[in-house]
Amino acid sequence: MSFDADVIIVGGGLSGLSAGITAVREGLNVILLERGEYSGVKNVSGGRMYVHALKRLIPDALERAPLERPITKETFEIFCDKNRKLTFSFEEKDKKNSFSVLRSKFDRWLASEAENLGLLISYSTLVLNAYREGEGITLETNRGTLKAPLIIDASGVTSVVFRLLGLRRFTPDKWMLGVKEIIKTDVNLPENEGEVRTIVGAIKGVKGGGFVYTNKDTLSVGMAVTFDSLPKSEFPAKDLVEAFRERIGIEGEILEYSAHAIPYYGFKNLPPLYDKNLIAVGDSAGFLINDGFTIRGMDLAIGSGMIAGLAAKKIVESRNFSNTEVYYEMLKDSFVLKHLELAYNRFELINSPSTLSTYPEILCNVLSDMFTVEENRDTLINDVLYRLKEKGIPLSQAVRDLWKTVK
Amino acid sequence: MENSKIVPLLKRLGLNTYNVDKKSHIEVNTDICINCKDKPCTVSCPAGTYEALPDGRIAVHYERCLECGGALVICPFGAIKFRFSEGGISYRYG
Numbered sequence: 370m371s372f373d374a375d376v377i378i379v380g381g382g383l384s385g386l387s388a389g390i391t392a393v394r395e396g397l398n399v400i401l402l403e404r405g406e407y408s409g410v411k412n413v414s415g416g417r418m419y420v421h422a423l424k425r426l427i428p429d430a431l432e433r434a435p436l437e438r439p440i441t442k443e444t445f446e447i448f449c450d451k452n453r454k455l456t457f458s459f460e461e462k463d464k465k466n467s468f469s470v471l472r473s474k475f476d477r478w479l480a481s482e483a484e485n486l487g488l489l490i491s492y493s494t495l496v497l498n499a500y501r502e503g504e505g506i507t508l509e510t511n512r513g514t515l516k517a518p519l520i521i522d523a524s525g526v527t528s529v530v531f532r533l534l535g536l537r538r539f540t541p542d543k544w545m546l547g548v549k550e551i552i553k554t555d556v557n558l559p560e561n562e563g564e565v566r567t568i569v570g571a572i573k574g575v576k577g578g579g580f581v582y583t584n585k586d587t588l589s590v591g592m593a594v595t596f597d598s599l600p601k602s603e604f605p606a607k608d609l610v611e612a613f614r615e616r617i618g619i620e621g622e623i624l625e626y627s628a629h630a631i632p633y634y635g636f637k638n639l640p641p642l643y644d645k646n647l648i649a650v651g652d653s654a655g656f657l658i659n660d661g662f663t664i665r666g667m668d669l670a671i672g673s674g675m676i677a678g679l680a681a682k683k684i685v686e687s688r689n690f691s692n693t694e695v696y697y698e699m700l701k702d703s704f705v706l707k708h709l710e711l712a713y714n715r716f717e718l719i720n721s722p723s724t725l726s727t728y729p730e731i732l733c734n735v736l737s738d739m740f741t742v743e744e745n746r747d748t749l750i751n752d753v754l755y756r757l758k759e760k761g762i763p764l765s766q767a768v769r770d771l772w773k774t775v776k
Numbered sequence: 777m778e779n780s781k782i783v784p785l786l787k788r789l790g791l792n793t794y795n796v797d798k799k800s801h802i803e804v805n806t807d808i809c810i811n812c813k814d815k816p817c818t819v820s821c822p823a824g825t826y827e828a829l830p831d832g833r834i835a836v837h838y839e840r841c842l843e844c845g846g847a848l849v850i851c852p853f854g855a856i857k858f859r860f861s862e863g864g865i866s867y868r869y870g
Contacts, residue, residue: 410866411843473870495862511862527845527860541820541849548822550788551869587869596820596849605819606846611782625869626788628822628844 372505374400375685377517379496379508379530381408382472384651384670384677385523386479387426389488391678397685400517401483402494402510409476413629414667415547416582416589417565418475419467422671422704427482435478437469437584438563446617448570449733462562469563469582469589470667471551496524499533504690506530506646518690521648521677523670526630528640528653536641541596543638543655545577545631548610549591552621556583567664569725571616572609574601576725579613580664587624590614593631593664631666632657635720636713642700643693650677656705660712661719661774672705714773723762724770731756785824789840795863796839802847806833808855820850841865 376392378385381403389401405411417440423430441464447455480490491512498509505518508530522530526544531537558564566581577594592613594602604612610626634640634655642654650656651670658665680696687695700706718724734756739749747755757767802825809815810832817826823840825847834855843865847858 404860404862406866409870411864412870413844413867414870471869473867476870493862495860497859525845527848529860532848539849541852544846544849546820546822546844546846596846599820599850600814600816602819605824606822607785607824608782609822611788615781623783623788623791625791625867626842627792627867627870628842628846630845630849 372517373515374398374517376519376681378521380523382412384674386483387671387674388521388677390483391675392681393486393488395682401490403492404495407477408480409473412472412476413627414472415580416469418470418667422668435474439465440467440565441562442564444566446568447729449730453733469584496529499530522653523650524653526632526652543634544596545593545633547593547629547631549627550610551624552588553624554588554621573603635716636709643696645691648677648696650674658712660715669705714776718773727760793866797861797863800838801859801861802836802838803857804834804836805855808853809834817850
């Protein structure tokens with residue numbers, strides 16, 4: 370049987386383009402299918418990229434890529450009840466480890482980089498069906514049928530190829546809905562500074578949080594919450610970002626309203642990452658980290674894409690297309706799976722029902738007690754124990770959870 | 777909960793650029809919806825694509841779709857059949 374390419378990549382976002390760039394550099398014959406008219410047109414992110422992986426992919430990217438602002442300030446805000454709020458900020462000027470980014474612009478740039486390197490991208494090409502045939506996988510698209518012995522599924526959280534082959538079972542507790550607005554505003558910061566605000570508890574009922582990222586001359590304002598918590602939300606999904614924006618007091622002209630599903634599996638619940646003739650990268654592989662400090666998927670997308678490109682070279686050379694485990698072996702040695710594993714304790718803790726609702730409330734109660742002077746006053750530890758007990762959390766559990774946050 | 781300061785959904789969707797397909801990319805088996813009391817799809821879709829009708833069925837406003845992919849997980853009874861649209865939304869910022 371004849372194939373159309375050594376490798377077909379489905380999806381021209383960060384993971385697909387990184388796989389394509391790497392595979393082309395390795396001399397493979399690659400076709401990339403992108404359903405949008407151009408790369409980025411269908412893509413939405415919260416909007417912050419940790420650039421270590423990008424610099425590996427394109428060494429001079431920081432000078433050339435259309436990034437918005439370096440993030441030099443981290444602010445965490447926790448809304449408690451009774452009009453109380455806890456805020457924590459950390460500033461590190463001149464830091465260039467992460468940048469705010471707008472994906473329509475960024476992905477289009479990365480695609481042009483890929484095309485300059487010789488990657489063939491077929492735009493407006495939508496995969497409608499996938500099945501195994503002969504020694505490979507056949508993809509039916511709106512522009513005809515394509516076959517390859519190796520497919521890299523870079524189609525995002527909906528993992529179209531894995532899904533069509535029956536290799537995915539999605540549930541609403543393992544996906545988050547991201548909703549976002551781009552707000553036109555005067556950003557009163559020097560151009561080498563930017564802020565990320567992570568906000569918890571502003572909207573009741575939902576599991577997740579909100580964010581505000583500073584772009585060049587706009588703000589990305591949004592929320593990410595698990596799908597299974599939406600029916601319990603104060604506001605329906607369609608009004609979530611507006612309610613959040615109103616509650617945190619951000620005003621300005623809305624330039625765009627967007628939404629995107631986000632994988633929220635965690636290291637121990639990842640879906641199958643590979644199958645015969647098939648590899649998953651980026652969101653399609655469920656690669657997202659939330660360790661309480663960093664929330665990230667884009668560097669994992671670029672990193673896993675690059676590894677997939679290198680693995681593809683090995684697989685093509687071996688002519689053994691059913692042995693895609695080589696990709697998994699390489700992933701295990703990389704920052705991608707190592708960081709996912711490192712983050713798991715806090716991921717699990719953040720994911721447990723009490724963490725984002727009960728603990729902030731306890732913290733606010735204790736702070737309120739300490740900042741209040743009456744005749745009755747107790748030691749800090751006695752107050753903490755009392756406030757824990759009041760919420761039904763045994764000290765042993767609090768210590769265990771605290772241990773998880775540092776381990 | 778009502779909140780008067782909220783910019784209505786349709787006004788926000790109107791800011792986006794769409795190239796709407798002639799045919800819906802979302803199919804709902806509304807025979808299933810008749811027996812669904814809570815109708816989670818009506819509160820879980822960020823584009824308000826699913827509207828409950830008086831007869832208990834669901835109307836699908838597929839032209840509003842923001843292509844988040846959530847349709848694949850929001851119906852506990854598997855009544856929604858979703859694929860991505862050929863045209864659909866174009867994000868200018870993303």
